[in-house]
Amino acid sequence: MLNEDRIVLMTKMASYEQGEGRENxxxxxxxxxxxxxxxxxxxxxxxxxxxxxGFGLYILYDFEEFMADIYxxxxxxxxxxxxxxxxxxxxxxxxxxxxxxxxxYGKAKKxxxxxxxxxxxxENMYRQ
Amino acid sequence: xxxxxxxxxxxxxLYSRSEFILIPVLxxxxxxxTICMVNGELGYMGRLDNLGLVLIVSLLCSFLPNGCMILFAxxxxxxxxxELSLEVAVAGLAIYLIMFLLFFRLNSRDSVILxxxxxxxxxxxxxxxxxAVGLLTSxxxxxxxxxxxxxxxxxxxxxxxxxxxxxxxADEATAKLRLVIDGILGNRAxxxxxxxxxxxxxxxxxxxxxxxxxxxxxxxIAGVIIDLVVLLVGDLMYDTNLSLGMAxxxxxxxxxxxxxxxxxxxCVDYSRTEKVQYEDDEYxxxxxxxxxxxxxxxxxxxxxxxxxxxxxxxxxxxxxMTIAPQRVNRSVVTERTGGPRNxxxxxxxxxxxxxxxxxSSEPDAPTDDYExx
Numbered sequence: 001m002l003n004e005d006r007i008v009l010m011t012k013m014a015s016y017e018q019g020e021g022r023e024n025x026x027x028x029x030x031x032x033x034x035x036x037x038x039x040x041x042x043x044x045x046x047x048x049x050x051x052x053x054g055f056g057l058y059i060l061y062d063f064e065e066f067m068a069d070i071y072x073x074x075x076x077x078x079x080x081x082x083x084x085x086x087x088x089x090x091x092x093x094x095x096x097x098x099x100x101x102x103x104x105y106g107k108a109k110k111x112x113x114x115x116x117x118x119x120x121x122x123e124n125m126y127r128q
Numbered sequence: 129x130x131x132x133x134x135x136x137x138x139x140x141x142l143y144s145r146s147e148f149i150l151i152p153v154l155x156x157x158x159x160x161x162t163i164c165m166v167n168g169e170l171g172y173m174g175r176l177d178n179l180g181l182v183l184i185v186s187l188l189c190s191f192l193p194n195g196c197m198i199l200f201a202x203x204x205x206x207x208x209x210x211e212l213s214l215e216v217a218v219a220g221l222a223i224y225l226i227m228f229l230l231f232f233r234l235n236s237r238d239s240v241i242l243x244x245x246x247x248x249x250x251x252x253x254x255x256x257x258x259x260a261v262g263l264l265t266s267x268x269x270x271x272x273x274x275x276x277x278x279x280x281x282x283x284x285x286x287x288x289x290x291x292x293x294x295x296x297x298a299d300e301a302t303a304k305l306r307l308v309i310d311g312i313l314g315n316r317a318x319x320x321x322x323x324x325x326x327x328x329x330x331x332x333x334x335x336x337x338x339x340x341x342x343x344x345x346x347x348x349i350a351g352v353i354i355d356l357v358v359l360l361v362g363d364l365m366y367d368t369n370l371s372l373g374m375a376x377x378x379x380x381x382x383x384x385x386x387x388x389x390x391x392x393x394x395c396v397d398y399s400r401t402e403k404v405q406y407e408d409d410e411y412x413x414x415x416x417x418x419x420x421x422x423x424x425x426x427x428x429x430x431x432x433x434x435x436x437x438x439x440x441x442x443x444x445x446x447x448x449m450t451i452a453p454q455r456v457n458r459s460v461v462t463e464r465t466g467g468p469r470n471x472x473x474x475x476x477x478x479x480x481x482x483x484x485x486x487x488s489s490e491p492d493a494p495t496d497d498y499e500x501x
Binding site for chain 1: 219225226230234237302305309
């Protein structure tokens with residue numbers, strides 16, 4: 001005999017699993033620290049590549065002038081300044097990624113808690 | 129209002145029934161429009177401005193994820209830029225990569241918003257975007273909106289300076305690059321638009337999440353006003369040549385669009401708001417429940433139940449009868465129709481509850497359809 005409540009619950013859960021739930025489940029596999037650390041590592045790498053690209057554009061923007069001044073300028077101070085800019089940039093970016101990742105993890109866990117509660121409810125329905 | 133709600137239900141029903149075909153069709157149309165806009169705005173590589181190719185790519189986009197649409201649009205634009213100048217294409221590629229690495233990776237789910245931003249900017253109605261995004265999504269969607277604004281201004285700037293770029297020689301490579309970068313970093317109008325849109329998205333989001341009556345309406349009106357004020361202040365500070373008439377007109381269009389979105393997404397009846405208060409061992413609860421305005425989809429069930437005219441021969445075979453039975457034709461018609469309107473207490477909960485039963489007995493009426501009972 002078909003149980004209407006059970007079908008409604010299963011349909012809701014299947015819809016969740018195929019949509020929003022898929023991403024949440026992939027987040028839920030990690031511990032909070034692991035998830036955020038992985039995100040920060042990726043952010044560090046992509047931030048570094050983006051900084052290199054931006055720096056390349058900066059150099060190319062005034063390439064003739066840069067090449068004319070290269071022998072006059074203190075290269076060590078220049079490298080130090082670039083390094084400082086790089087650290088500031090990557091730190092700000094990583095902080096932003098940390099906040100977003102922590103928020104997403106919390107949201108996903110909350111959503112998964114509701115999903116697991118529904119699973120338990122479904123199990124009880126089968127037992128009855 | 130009731131008719132509108134019925135139309136909404138019909139649209140929802142139609143969408144849920146034909147979702148599997150409707151979404152690919154919409155994605156196809158969006159991809160086609162986007163690539164046509166890129167070709168129309170740039171169009172330096174003649175081979176790409178081919179209807180067959182555009183149709184094939186749009187068809188691919190219709191069943192691939194939304195991110196692929198952006199990828200194809202980016203590839204098309206870069207190939208056009210390459211045809212114009214290698215240096216410009218390199219600068220374009222670097223800017224796309226920076227946007228992808230820094231911002232787009234953070235919120236790839238709302239990638240389609242970037243496409244909509246570029247399209248709406250091209251159609252000169254960009255003010256719809258921040259209000260709609262604030263109402264429907266999270267503040268993180270400000271990232272694709274900002275990326276979309278940058279892409280649009282970069283492409284229009286290159287398109288406006290195409291003659292200058294093509295007239296430059298190979299020895300002026302850095303000058304070409306400078307033109308593209310200055311077109312982005314030195315474009316005050318673009319920066320003001322990004323700031324205005326980001327502030328508007330955040331403000332609309334925060335207001336519509338508030339526990340106040342008519343929060344969506346307040347959010348959209350406040351959003352439009354904030355957007356206009358920031359744009360005007362930006363114009364005063366940086367002389368961005370903002371057209372006030374167009375901005376006001378665009379804001380009115382944004383309000384209308386937002387109202388339509390509200391009707392489909394958040395149509396509630398504040399006159400029937402209920403506030404309840406209770407407690408358990410750990411908390412006090414102050415709950416405000418606002419009922420949704422809805423009508424059930426109209427469903428008509430017509431059931432014909434007829435006693436078939438039985439022939440004399442059949443009657444003789446079935447029963448041992450000496451007298452032919454009288455010809456009887458009886459029909460029961462069960463029709464499910466719209467129920468009574470329930471007055472003020474539940475004004476939009478009428479349809480689908482009424483049922484009328486008509487029983488008619490017409491001894492000699494000729495009928496064709498029979499269902500024996």
